[in-house]
Amino acid sequence: MRKIELPTTQKIESSAIRRQWRALIIALLVLDAMCVLGSLALAYLIRIDGLIPYYATVNDAAYRKLVILAMPLFLACFAILGLYQRDNLLGGVVEYKQVVKGCIAGLMLLVVYVVFARMDDFDPSRGWLILSGALSIAMVGTMRFLVRRVVYRLREMRWLTSRVLIVGANDQGVAIAKQWMSNPHSGMQVVGFLDDFKAVGSVVLDNIRVIGRPSALDELSRLYHVDEVIVVSTAVAWESFGELVTRDAKAQGYTLRLSPGFYEMLTTGVAVTTKTFVPLLTINESRIVGIDAFLKWLLDYGLGGLLALVSLPFGLVIALTLKLRNPHAPVLTRTRIVGRSGRPFSMLRFNTRPSLAQQSGRRGKLERWLRMTGLDKLPQLWNVMRGQMSLVGPRPRASLDRVTDMHTMHNLQAVKPGIVGPWMRKDHHASSDPLHDELSYIRNWQIWTDLPILFEAVVKLFTRMFRGNKRPSHPVEQEQEWLPSDDKSLRKDILY
Amino acid sequence: MLIARAPVRVSFFGGGTDLAAYYERYGGAVLSTTIDKYVYVHLNTNARDALQITSSDYRTFYRHTPGEPLLWDGDLSLPRAVLQQFGVEHSVSIFLASEAPPGTGLGSSSAVTVALIKGISAACGLNLSKAQVAELACYIEIEKLGKPIGMQDQYAAAFGGLNWITFSASGITVQPMDIPWHVLSRLESNLLLMFTGATHDSAHILAQQTKATKISKSIVVEALQAVYELALQARTYLQRGEVDRFGALLDVAWQHKKKFAPGVSNEYIDHCYAVARNNGALGGKIAGAGGGGFLLLYCEEGALDRVDQALTREGLRRMDFRFESDGSRVLFNAGLRLKHNPKWQAHSLQKTRSLNGHREPATRLA
Numbered sequence: 100m101r102k103i104e105l106p107t108t109q110k111i112e113s114s115a116i117r118r119q120w121r122a123l124i125i126a127l128l129v130l131d132a133m134c135v136l137g138s139l140a141l142a143y144l145i146r147i148d149g150l151i152p153y154y155a156t157v158n159d160a161a162y163r164k165l166v167i168l169a170m171p172l173f174l175a176c177f178a179i180l181g182l183y184q185r186d187n188l189l190g191g192v193v194e195y196k197q198v199v200k201g202c203i204a205g206l207m208l209l210v211v212y213v214v215f216a217r218m219d220d221f222d223p224s225r226g227w228l229i230l231s232g233a234l235s236i237a238m239v240g241t242m243r244f245l246v247r248r249v250v251y252r253l254r255e256m257r258w259l260t261s262r263v264l265i266v267g268a269n270d271q272g273v274a275i276a277k278q279w280m281s282n283p284h285s286g287m288q289v290v291g292f293l294d295d296f297k298a299v300g301s302v303v304l305d306n307i308r309v310i311g312r313p314s315a316l317d318e319l320s321r322l323y324h325v326d327e328v329i330v331v332s333t334a335v336a337w338e339s340f341g342e343l344v345t346r347d348a349k350a351q352g353y354t355l356r357l358s359p360g361f362y363e364m365l366t367t368g369v370a371v372t373t374k375t376f377v378p379l380l381t382i383n384e385s386r387i388v389g390i391d392a393f394l395k396w397l398l399d400y401g402l403g404g405l406l407a408l409v410s411l412p413f414g415l416v417i418a419l420t421l422k423l424r425n426p427h428a429p430v431l432t433r434t435r436i437v438g439r440s441g442r443p444f445s446m447l448r449f450n451t452r453p454s455l456a457q458q459s460g461r462r463g464k465l466e467r468w469l470r471m472t473g474l475d476k477l478p479q480l481w482n483v484m485r486g487q488m489s490l491v492g493p494r495p496r497a498s499l500d501r502v503t504d505m506h507t508m509h510n511l512q513a514v515k516p517g518i519v520g521p522w523m524r525k526d527h528h529a530s531s532d533p534l535h536d537e538l539s540y541i542r543n544w545q546i547w548t549d550l551p552i553l554f555e556a557v558v559k560l561f562t563r564m565f566r567g568n569k570r571p572s573h574p575v576e577q578e579q580e581w582l583p584s585d586d587k588s589l590r591k592d593i594l595y
Numbered sequence: 596m597l598i599a600r601a602p603v604r605v606s607f608f609g610g611g612t613d614l615a616a617y618y619e620r621y622g623g624a625v626l627s628t629t630i631d632k633y634v635y636v637h638l639n640t641n642a643r644d645a646l647q648i649t650s651s652d653y654r655t656f657y658r659h660t661p662g663e664p665l666l667w668d669g670d671l672s673l674p675r676a677v678l679q680q681f682g683v684e685h686s687v688s689i690f691l692a693s694e695a696p697p698g699t700g701l702g703s704s705s706a707v708t709v710a711l712i713k714g715i716s717a718a719c720g721l722n723l724s725k726a727q728v729a730e731l732a733c734y735i736e737i738e739k740l741g742k743p744i745g746m747q748d749q750y751a752a753a754f755g756g757l758n759w760i761t762f763s764a765s766g767i768t769v770q771p772m773d774i775p776w777h778v779l780s781r782l783e784s785n786l787l788l789m790f791t792g793a794t795h796d797s798a799h800i801l802a803q804q805t806k807a808t809k810i811s812k813s814i815v816v817e818a819l820q821a822v823y824e825l826a827l828q829a830r831t832y833l834q835r836g837e838v839d840r841f842g843a844l845l846d847v848a849w850q851h852k853k854k855f856a857p858g859v860s861n862e863y864i865d866h867c868y869a870v871a872r873n874n875g876a877l878g879g880k881i882a883g884a885g886g887g888g889f890l891l892l893y894c895e896e897g898a899l900d901r902v903d904q905a906l907t908r909e910g911l912r913r914m915d916f917r918f919e920s921d922g923s924r925v926l927f928n929a930g931l932r933l934k935h936n937p938k939w940q941a942h943s944l945q946k947t948r949s950l951n952g953h954r955e956p957a958t959r960l961a
Contacts, residue, residue, distance in 0.1 A: 295924075298631075298917045300776055312920060336921075337928045338717075 116326060119259050124183050127246065128174060131182075134242050135173045135205070138234035139166045146227045158220035165221060168212065173205035173235070180204075189250055189259075189286060192390045195240055202235040251284040260288045261326040264353075266313050266343060267334020268292040268303045275329060275358060276304050278542060290323045295336045313339040316346070320353045331358045385439065386513035386541055394546040399489050402553075406490075407480040414477045417449060420465060428452070431478055436487075436495045439515045444487040446495055446516075447478035472563045473556075479518045491549040492517025493537040510538050519556040597638040597931040599714030601923035602629035603694075603701035604751035605788070605882055605891055605916075607841075608848055609760075609826035611819050613745030615737075618762035621819070624826050625747040626772075626833075628757040630788075630916040632694040634706040636714040638931055641688045648674050650691040652703075661685045673704065676735050677711040681719055681935045695914075699790065700883025702748030708732040709752040713923040719935040726769075728923060729753035755922025759830055771920075778836040783918050785842065787892040787899055788882070789871075789911040791864060818854040825851070842893025845878030858886045867909050874898065874905040889914065 147157055180197040181187045187194055206228065213223060250259055263279070265272045272292060279287040291310035292303050301309050311319050313335055320328060330343050348355035359369065359380055368388065369380040387395050418430045432452070433445040451466035469475040482488040488495070495516035521540040540548060604627045612623025641647055646659040648671050657671045661684060674689055689711075695701045709732045716723045723731070732749035736742050750760050750769055757779065759770040825848045832841040849868070853860045860868075864881060867890060871879060875898025882889040890911065894902050903913050 295921060295926075299920070300780060336924050336926045338925045 116260065116262070120185060123188075123246075123250070123259060127183060127188075127243070130242050130246065131174055131177055131239055132170045134238040135170050135235055136166060138238045139169055139231055141234050142227055142231040146224065146230050157222065161218060161220040165209065165213070165218075169205065169209050172208050172212075173201065176204040176208065177201040189247055194243060196390070198239050198243060199236050202232060202239060206232050206235070250286075254286050255283045257288065260286050262324055263287050263289050263327045263329060264291055264293060264310075264316070264320060264323065264325045265289060265329045265331065266293045266316065266339075267331030267358075268294040268297050268309055269331060269334035271358065272329075272331040272334050273304055275331070276307065280305070281539065282543065287327070290325065291319075293319065294334070295339050313343060316343065317351050320351055325353050327354045327356060329356050329358050387544060391544070391546070395489065395549075398491075398546065398549060399483050403480055403483040403490050407484060410477055410480065417469065417474065417477070421449060424463065424465065425450075434495075434497060436497060436516060437512065438487050439512060441512050444482065444485075446482055446488070449475040449478060451475045473560055474564075476518055483518065487515065489515040489517045490519065491552050492520050493541060494520055494522050507534060507538065510541050514541055514544070519552060521552060523559070524552065524555060596927070596929045597714055597718050597925060598927040599636045599638070599710050599717065599923065599925045600633040601706040601710035601713060601752040602755055602919050602921070603632050603634065603703050603706050604629045604748060605701065605786075606747060606751075607826075607845065607891075608829045609822055610747065610852065610883075611745070612823050612826070613747040613760070613762050614743075615746070617816070617819050619764045621816075621823070622764075623762040623819075624823060625751075625760045625762075626758075626826050626829055627747060627751050627760065629751055629755045629919050629922065630701075631919045632701065632914070632916060634691070634693040634695075634703055634710045634752075636707075636710040637690040637692070638714050638718055638933075639688045639690075640931060640933075641686045644685045646678065646683075646685050647688040648691070649689070650674075652691065652693050652697050659684075672740060673708050673736070674711055676739050677708060677715060680712075680731070680735055680739070681715050681933075683715060683719070683933050683935050687718075687933055698888065700881060700888030702751065702883065705732060705736060705744075705748030706752040708736055709749055709923045713753075713925060715933065715935075717925045717928060718931045718933040720932060721935075725753045725922060729769075753923050756920035757918060772830070772833060774833050775836065778833070778838060779918065782833070782838050782841070785838065785894050785896065785899060786916075787876075787894055787902060788914045788916055789867070789890045789892065789903070789906050790914055791867065791881075791887050791890055791911055815854065818851045821851045822848055839877060839895065842877040842895075845880055845891070845893050846872075847878070849878065849880040852880060861886070864890065867906060867911060870905050870909055871902050874902045876902050 143162060147162075177183065177197070180201045182194065182197050182201060187197065210223060210228070212218075213221060254260055265276055272294075276289045276292075279285040279289060289304075289307055291308055293311050293313045293316060294303075294309045295313060297303065297309045299309055299311055303309060310323070316328065319325070328348065330340070332340060335343065343355070344357070346355065368383050368386065370383060370388070372379050372381055385392070421428075421430050429450055431447050432450045433447060435443050436446040438444045449469055451463075451470050466475075479488055483490060492515050493511055496511070521536045524536070606625060606627040609623060609625035609627075612618055612621075613625050614623075617623055644661050646661075648657045648659075649655070650671060653671070655671055657675075659675075674691065678684065678687070678689075691707060691711075693703050693707070695703045695706075697703050697707075709728055712723070712728050712731050712735075716728070729746075729750045729752075732753065733746045736744060736749065737746070746762060746767065747760055750767065751758065754769045754771075757772045757774070759772055761768045761770070825844055829841055829844050829848075832838070832844065860881065864887070868876075868879060871890070871892050871894075876892040876894050879890060879892035881887070882891050890906075892902060907913065
């Protein structure tokens with residue numbers, strides 16, 4: 100029984116990882132307690148000791164006693180809600196949801212205590228309750244947000260990282276590995292694959308090999324100090340799957356997780372529901388759901404609406420000028436675009452096509468300037484307001500026929516196309532795979548992903564508006580797939 | 596629907612010592628590996644009451660209506676025997692396909708039996724161990740159908756991997772060869788399988804060999820004893836990582852094997868083998884009992900393509916392969932459940948010999 104030697108830099112004892120996690124949980128407990136203490140102290144300073152007179156009974160000693168009691172109460176609520184469980188930490192929005200629930204529950208328990216203990220020397224007011232709740236949520240939430248950032252930095256140094264074995268080296272297994280390997284903050288270090296069908300020793304991805312058969316899982320998990328085992332249900336033989344799911348993973352020291360074998364789930368995600376004790380996975384139609392969807396909605400309709408209002412007079416001036424320059428041509432062009440879930444819509448843009456007269460060699464300066472700055476896309480704010488587009492998203496495409504891969508097609512339809520997007524970023528042009536950045540953007544979307552793209556687009560817009568003509572640096576071929584078929588004359592100088 | 600598969604094998608050393616006529620007296624051992632060429636069994640329920648068997652290799656179709664007597668002759672005797680063993684007699688459709696043609700020396704017939712037992716037992720809700728599958732396959736082929744064959748193919752197909760299989764009157768043991776991955780990889784990359792184009796019937800050659808062994812024909816017994824010694828030596832070379840010496844030993848074993856029975860080799864095989872040796876093959880042999888099929892060759896480092904080209908000019912065709920270690924397994928089961936005779940175990944396994952010292956092979960690691 101031998102194992103493939105890993106580079107020594109990758110060797111981290113799982114006991115060290117466990118110690119790191121224990122330290123993180125202890126740190127969270129301490130910081131949570133401090134945040135609860137701080138929020139109640141601040142609520143006292145603002146509401147009771149503040150400018151607004153507090154007419155209810157209050158005794159400082161009683162309040163101190165209440166704060167001391169509040170800390171274990173809040174922490175107990177946090178613990179019950181899973182805020183000290185590894186699975187709920189450092190990723191997604193579950194942690195923040197639970198923080199809200201935990202703070203409200205803690206505060207309610209505090210009020211119940213005040214009522215049942217008949218504390219005559221402290222009478223909580225509505226203002227104090229609201230302030231305490233809001234401050235505790237804000238402080239605990241912010242603290243955990245900052246802790247995440249610190250942990251992400253630590254993860255770049257392989258701290259708090261789980262060592263993972265993926266059982267099944269098909270496309271799905273490889274996609275999962277790629278997703279984790281491309282993100283240094285994922286906290287998942289893939290050490291190898293187990294596979295029924297590929298030869299042991301064969302390289303699957305970068306430097307990661309098939310290190311054995313699924314039947315040798317227990318032995319290999321010990322050899323490689325594995326913390327997590329991901330079983331890709333579509334990639335293993337029926338017999339192997341049956342053997343794997345009946346293993347006592349806890350006794351072997353690893354956590355066994357099943358990956359439902361649909362590649363699309365990597366993009367859109369699933370919601371776990373239970374119907375009369377039957378757990379079910381509901382496949383989301385869209386990649387962005389829940390609080391993320393709300394934040395995206397806020398960005399599109401809040402900022403988009405504001406931009407639409409501000410740019411309306413400017414847009415009208417452009418439209419009028421275009422009409423006066425070319426009375427017979429339409430001001431706007433409409434292009435049929437494949438939207439979210441494959442629903443087609445007409446994407447608007449200022450008509451910057453050269454007129455018949457201009458086609459003889461002279462080209463309109465205004466049209467060229469609009470294309471160069473990207474202001475010809477101003478009418479697309481209307482598409483955003485109609486819910487057809489996002490401010491930021493993947494490139495709008497007239498058809499997905501050129502995307503031969505069904506998985507990619509499904510991925511691209513999981514979100515709305517954007518006015519601006521990852522394809523216009525500087526580092527994108529260096530990418531060997533033109534679709535890679537867009538797919539990565541869709542899979543890894545967070546509100547923080549959109550903001551730098553928007554900022555970069557705004558900087559680019561103003562730079563080009565005031566510095567003058569500058570050719571776009573992206574390959575022209577990439578633009579052709581979404582251009583209307585009769586718009587070939589524009590393909591040389593489209594701007595994003 | 597249910598899909599099961601079993602691999603075919605390449606036997607390196609000890610072939611012939613797995614015949615009961617020999618090992619019950621002297622004890623035998625085989626060093627063999629399974630390769631990534633499989634026999635697939637596709638089981639499905641039949642809407643009608645009939646039993647249907649289709650084989651793409653034999654280009655044969657058989658339909659049996661309940662009430663009629665089962666036919667025991669022809670190419671589909673194996674699946675019929677396995678079905679009868681489990682008491683499955685109607686409402687099932689079986690499709691058989693193999694990556695290695697039958698009669699080519701890779702033990703595909705036994706792989707069919709093993710894959711069928713694996714698939715049908717799973718469909719009947721029976722969880723047989725690898726040893727039970729192998730033993731039942733031996734019983735069906737040797738005792739039930741009366742084939743004069745050895746027992747190494749069934750064990751190789753059921754267990755999978757590079758194994759040291761010992762045979763004696765007290766039982767059979769399967770011991771996985773625990774050798775470093777790089778040694779295994781080197782062995783794999785220096786081996787060549789060339790199809791001579793001629794299929795054979797191993798039963799006839801083995802029947803002659805069995806007969807000669809039973810009457811203690813000294814030349815055959817001596818040759819088998821030499822083969823057994825060579826198998827022990829080959830195992831030592833592999834354990835030490837001396838792969839080239841292992842390959843050269845194949846030549847010595849082949850010279851002994853040719854003495855087993857007339858028909859093991861012929862002029863064309865001898866000529867092809869000589870061509871391979873002249874172009875850098877250190878040793879080799881005809882896979883299986885002999886008479887045709889695949890020619891297995893071990894080439895010195897870097898000579899594999901040269902040997903391949905030389906033999907291709909002689910009309911042989913190369914088959915690419917890799918070692919495998921899964922053995923027989925069910926790949927897919929969409930909830931197929933067959934009605935079987937609940938007493939099948941009582942009247943089949945009790946007839947099979949009790950096995951001592953069986954252990955499931957650990958999965959080989961790199």
